Amino acid sequence: MIHPNIVIIMADQMTAALTGAYGHPVVRTPNLDGLAARGVRFDAAYTPCPLCTPARAAMMSGRYASRTRTYDNGGILASDVPTWAHHLRAAGYEVIAAGKMHFVGADQLHGFERRLTPDIYPADFSWTPDPDEPCDGADDQTHGKAVVARRAGPCDGSEQIDYDDNVHARSLEFLRGRRGDRPLCLLVSYSHPHPPYLCPRRFWEMYEGAAIDLPALTDIPRDRQSCMERWLHSFQGFSPADAAHAETIRRIHRAYYGMVSYIDEKVGEILAGLAEAGMAENTAVLFASDHGDMLGQRRQVQKRLFYEWSARVPLIGSFPGRWGEGATVSAPVNLIDLFGTLTELAGAVPPIDVDGRSILPLLTGKAPADEDRITFSEYQGEGVRGACFMARRGRFKYVYVHGHQRQLFDLQADPLEQTDLADVPAHAETEQQLHAAVVKRFDVDKIAEDMFRSRRERVLMRKAMESGRQTRWDYQPPVDGSRNRKREGGA
Numbered sequence: 057m058i059h060p061n062i063v064i065i066m067a068d069q070m071t072a073a074l075t076g077a078y079g080h081p082v083v084r085t086p087n088l089d090g091l092a093a094r095g096v097r098f099d100a101a102y103t104p105c106p107l108c109t110p111a112r113a114a115m116m117s118g119r120y121a122s123r124t125r126t127y128d129n130g131g132i133l134a135s136d137v138p139t140w141a142h143h144l145r146a147a148g149y150e151v152i153a154a155g156k157m158h159f160v161g162a163d164q165l166h167g168f169e170r171r172l173t174p175d176i177y178p179a180d181f182s183w184t185p186d187p188d189e190p191c192d193g194a195d196d197q198t199h200g201k202a203v204v205a206r207r208a209g210p211c212d213g214s215e216q217i218d219y220d221d222n223v224h225a226r227s228l229e230f231l232r233g234r235r236g237d238r239p240l241c242l243l244v245s246y247s248h249p250h251p252p253y254l255c256p257r258r259f260w261e262m263y264e265g266a267a268i269d270l271p272a273l274t275d276i277p278r279d280r281q282s283c284m285e286r287w288l289h290s291f292q293g294f295s296p297a298d299a300a301h302a303e304t305i306r307r308i309h310r311a312y313y314g315m316v317s318y319i320d321e322k323v324g325e326i327l328a329g330l331a332e333a334g335m336a337e338n339t340a341v342l343f344a345s346d347h348g349d350m351l352g353q354r355r356q357v358q359k360r361l362f363y364e365w366s367a368r369v370p371l372i373g374s375f376p377g378r379w380g381e382g383a384t385v386s387a388p389v390n391l392i393d394l395f396g397t398l399t400e401l402a403g404a405v406p407p408i409d410v411d412g413r414s415i416l417p418l419l420t421g422k423a424p425a426d427e428d429r430i431t432f433s434e435y436q437g438e439g440v441r442g443a444c445f446m447a448r449r450g451r452f453k454y455v456y457v458h459g460h461q462r463q464l465f466d467l468q469a470d471p472l473e474q475t476d477l478a479d480v481p482a483h484a485e486t487e488q489q490l491h492a493a494v495v496k497r498f499d500v501d502k503i504a505e506d507m508f509r510s511r512r513e514r515v516l517m518r519k520a521m522e523s524g525r526q527t528r529w530d531y532q533p534p535v536d537g538s539r540n541r542k543r544e545g546g547a
Contacts, residue, residue, distance in 0.1 A: 059148070059239040059402060060375065061339040064394075065326060066243065067319050068108065068156060068250040069359060070345035072101070072370040074269075074316060082266050083313045087324035088372065091343060093382050095374025096419050100388040102448060103347040106359040106366045107437045108177075108250075109158045111346040111391065116140065116166055118395030118410030120434055122503045128437040129177075130184025130514055132161035140395045140407070141167025141241075147404035150238045152230065155223035155245035164531040168243075171531070172226040176219045176247050179529040181518035185438035187511040202293035205357045208253035208307040210260035210314075217256055220246045224322050231329040240335075241402070244326060249315030249349070251358065253307075259314030268309045270302060271352040272472055283460045284361055284435075284444055285354060291439030294357045305352040312351060340375040340401060344391060360435060362446040362455050363473055367433050379419045388448040389415050390431040411497070430490075432497055436507040443504040447490045447497075452483075454490035458500045462487065 072078045077088040077097060104114035110121035113133040117124055118140065126133050141151045145167060154172040157164070160179055165171065177183070211217070227244045234240065278286065323343065330336045348366045350356035359366045371389065373379055392412035399407055400414045411432075417423030430449040443458040451468040455461075464477040464487050477483040494500070521527040 058338065060378075061239055061335055062144075062149075062241040062342070062398065062401065063326065063330065063339055064241075064243045064342045064344070065323055066155075066245040067316075067343075067345040067370075068245070068247045069347060069349045070249055070316060070319070070370055071348035071351065071365050072345075072368050073365065074312065074351070075320075075370055077372060078370060082263075082269070084262065084317050085320040087320045087327065088343065088370070091323070091327070091341065091374050092372050094376070095341075095372055096380045096383045096385060098371040098373075098385045098389050098415075098418075100386055100448065101344070101369050101371035102367055102388065102390050102431055102433050102446075103345075103369050104390055104392050104432070105434055105437075106347040106361060107435065108156075108346055109160060109183075110434075110437065112158050114411075115346070115391040115394055118392050118407050118412045120392065120411050120432065120498070122434055122436065122443075122498060122507075123411070125506065125510055126160075127507045127510055128183070128185055129158070130160060130181045130518070131510070133159060133163075133166060135161075135163040135166070137166075138407070139167040140398045140404075141165075143167075143395075143399045143404040143407065144241050144402050145169060147399075147402050148238055149241045149402060149404075150236065151241045153243045153245065154227045154230070155220070155243075156247045157245060159531075160529075162529050164529070172230055173219075173223050175531050176216070179531055180521060180527070181514045184514040184518055185511055186515050187508040202357070204252045205294055205308055206304060208304070208311045209255070210257040210311070211254040212257055214252070214254050216247050216250070216252070216254070220248055220318075220322070223247075224325070227326065228329045231326075231333045231335070234333065239402070241398070246319055246322065248319050249312055251349075253311040253315075255311040255314035256318055259318045260311065262317060263310050263313050266310070266313070268306045268313070270305055270309075271354075276354055281354075282455070282463060283442075283457055284440060284455075285356065287441060288356060288360055288439045292356070292358060294355065308351060308357070312349070337376055340373065340379070342394070343370065343372045344394075345369045346391070360437060360439060362433060362435070362444070362453070364467070364471070367446060373419050375419070380421045383421065385415075385418050387418065387426050387429045388431040388450075389418070389429075390433075393431075430493055432494065434498065434503075436503065443498075443500055443507055445494045445498055445500070447494050449490060449493075452486050452490065454487065454494070456491060456494050456500075458504045462491065464490070 076085040077092040105111045109129045113126035116139040153168045347359045393415045396414035400416045433446040435444040445456045447454045453465045455463040462478045465473045
């Protein structure tokens with residue numbers, strides 16, 4: 057058996073709907089369009105958590121974040137949790153990562169043989185949310201997330217652009233210079249189009265005069281907002297005035313369009329690099345994002361919500377002559393399904409005790425779409441006062457905020473999620489079934505208690521580690537076989 061090479065390209069905070077590959081008429085993504093035309097596009101792919109660290113921990117481990125206690129951006133994925141990188145290495149693969157992983161803690165590899173670049177975000181507890189800080193009340197319009205949104209526009213350079221350019225250069229350099237006969241699994245992980253909404257000037261100019269989408273829902277009264285919306289409005293500080301200011305929203309979208317096209321260009325160059333290295337014909341390519349971005353929908357920016365713009369992600373797979381060509385899959389799938397998919401594709405030992413299941417049969421067309429297939433997402437990060445869960449099956453999406461609220465949406469009839477069907481008698485059976493599925497998958501009482509306990513413990517440790525001689529786990533890749541060096545200052 058000839059083991060295929062595998063390349064996984066990850067964007068950060070990319071909304072599926074804002075790509076040409078998913079039918080957007082303005083956003084230019086010719087390379088993603090081509091990847092989808094040559095492969096399989098998943099139209100109901102979801103993040104396991106609409107936040108960076110939990111989503112990536114779940115993607116790597118195949119387990120929902122609450123099972124590994126990776127609740128927020130300061131949560132540690134324990135070193136004794138096996139990842140698909142461990143499984144592929146054990147099967148003889150060279151398993152390499154470049155770019156953002158957002159691992160927290162001393163283990164910055166989690167099965168990868170090496171990383172070609174440092175990470176961009178801190179590896180310590182500095183981003184652990186304090187559970188005792190209020191997360192509702194008056195909107196804090198000085199919050200960094202709101203300020204960043206108001207400053208959207210073009211730029212000639214930024215730390216994030218420099219970072220992604222370096223990730224890209226190191227990845228191409230690695231492909232050009234790679235030697236050896238082991239099969240390769242390479243994960244290239246970019247930080248765009250994650251905010252700040254600062255777009256390289258060349259890509260900003262690409263959308264000069266373009267028809268820019270304005271959000272369809274900006275006037276939802278407070279009494280019709282979910283509790284998650286109200287909490288996150290207050291947490292993120294993006295006020296109703298911001299959301300109603302058309303020029304602010306237009307600039308956010310234009311910058312975002314440009315950042316998406318910036319990533320698309322890099323996708324094309326990675327694919328060209330594979331071809332130049334003679335690897336294209338025996339390489340399976342997967343493209344995904346960790347979560348999406350609300351971009352002014354429902355007066356929200358950024359992620360953390362279960363609405364489609366935040367929770368649904370692009371997922372495209374292409375493997376010449378082996379996977380479907382120009383196919384689409386409507387069945388709900390999840391980033392945690394990549395564990396079983398990658399191990400099956402690589403002929404590695406199957407995963408034990410994971411929450412996802414392989415989507416390889418959907419990629420190859422050997423299995424029909426399962427209309428009863430169900431997938432979940434959860435959120436226990438900053439800004440909310442309770443454990444939050446989502447279930448998607450067929451046309452219905454169910455949201456449960458433990459101790460607070462239930463919502464049910466028919467995405468086929470109501471794609472903008474304006475009409476809450478919870479407590480509607482005609483949909484009672486669907487609501488009950490999806491609620492039962494949530495409480496069967498998640499120990500909601502335990503999670504609701506543990507999420508706050510975990511934060512309090514880590515906040516205490518963060519303060520201790522900042523006292524006296526500071527303790528950090530910032531990551532630097534080894535140079536010439538030397539040991540990892542600790543950088544001074546934050547990541």
